[in-house]
Amino acid sequence: MRSRTIKVDALARVEGEGGLYVKMRGDKVVDVKLNIYEPPRFFEAFLRGRDFREPVDITARICGICPIAYQMSSAQAMERVCRVKVEGQLRALRRLIYCGEWIESHALHVYLLHAPDFLGYESAIHLAQDHPDIVQRALQLKKVGNDLMILLGGREIHPINLRVGGFYWVPTRKDLEPFIEKLKWAREASLETVRLVATFPFPDFEQDYEFVALRHPDEYAITEGRLVSNKGLDIDISEYDEHFVEEHVQHSTSLHSRLKERGPYLAGPLARYNLNFDKLSPLAQQAARDAGLGPVCRNPFQSIIVRSVEILYACEEALRIIEEYEMPDKPAVEVRPRAGTGFGCTEAPRGILYHRYTIDIDGIILDAKIVAPTSQNQKIIESDVDYFVRQNVTLPDDKLTWMCEQAIRNYDPCISCSCHFLRLHIERE
């Protein structure tokens, strides 16, 4: 029987280093492996023995694209140990900088990393040659997000202005005012983005996923909420370890995460959208409907539409926060160490990011655990590729490889974050 191997040694347009290996015997898929060979980074180990105020800056270094997620999950975990709640305008400012990160990260992925797949371009550069206006819009949109991160975070990569308890510095109303016009432009540009990506060709593809995301009673959850799923999960984040488990697999330096009772699950924009559609703004809901989406979308290829809807929502949220902003008296709440274990979970652009810390009475870290979104999505990515290849075995290798890479990019995997990733191999026997 003829066997085929599809092998991509270094996947392009993903963050970090990894590969994909698919082995087929005749029409049967024998093996699918997402190989993550980016070296592990031992963050959890070297956080031990450090002060409880340090992870905010140390874990921000895990990712150049979603540092705010790391800062927020770690800060909130520590605040929970120390029984401090950051509320009011400080909480609003945290949501604002997180909106900046969503805008910046999603604009990068939608336009520069994922759109070329749908439009048949090898890269954003080739896309820019034919459609400079589209790429120009992408860069400008991304810049609005980056600028928010620069103002509130001090710089866009690895910001330095967030801390346990709040910020080191908070802006005046006047500091935020220039963003009103920028965000109004960005809101229009993101509406255009939703309209554009809605016209892309999508393969008919869906599986029976378990979607996991945060849910909050008052808002589209970003910085806090309960962990819920479409299959009955509804827990406080402190119960995470009772329901989720991480496992080592031989072909990857990234841990694989699964639900103990039911196995793999999907985190990220699709999960958030499906579990929290009712919490989106009327404009974002309407834009999604106009783009042909219902309140539930199970096709991961359409995550590009959902991401664009989330950009739109983030622009609206940022505008709302700025318009309602009043400068707080103090940039941070005082936080004194207390012995105990705390949990932080926030919605990074790619999905839930979970932190757990145990500290002693002096605030020294005894134990740390960090579960990045890409670890959580790895099993689903492998399962999607497996299913996609089985459905499309007659495709020639080059086309199949292209589509497999696209299926991986549906998840905007951030390999460096998860390494704890991409090359693609399809082997046909």
Place this chain on the structure above:
Amino acid sequence: MTKARVVVIGVGNPYRRDDAAGLVVAQRLRQEAPSHVTVIELEGEPTAMLETWRGAHAVVLIDAVFSGAEAGTIHRLDAQAGAIPQELFRYSTHALTVAEAIELARALGQLPPKLVVYGIEGKDFSAGVGLSPEVEGRVAELAERVLRELPDAAEAGA
């Protein structure tokens, strides 16, 4: 007549040993470059790079490269003369490489009239600080070469 905007950009990650070479050269040039020259250090976020040279007349960009040549080897590439070889700049922490950012700028018609890229061959990109002796030993010479580009650059934009 407006003064030409001349920008020197050092790119790198200060905590990945030889990857910091572009930053080290930029730091040195901050002391040595004439006052009309703006020296910027970047970690390599590509859209920030495009933003940095918007409106500039002349840009010199310095980054560590890994092509398999001897460590410390200095490569000079003129972006206006042709495409920047993608394989030189394989490492980026931000999804697009320096070469991709330059090609993106070219596609968008945002390439400065003069853009010279200096690549210095690194050998150790592991975690940590400090350059390899082979790279460290070429920093002064590379800074000198960049400085020699600059008057021309200023004139080109004047």
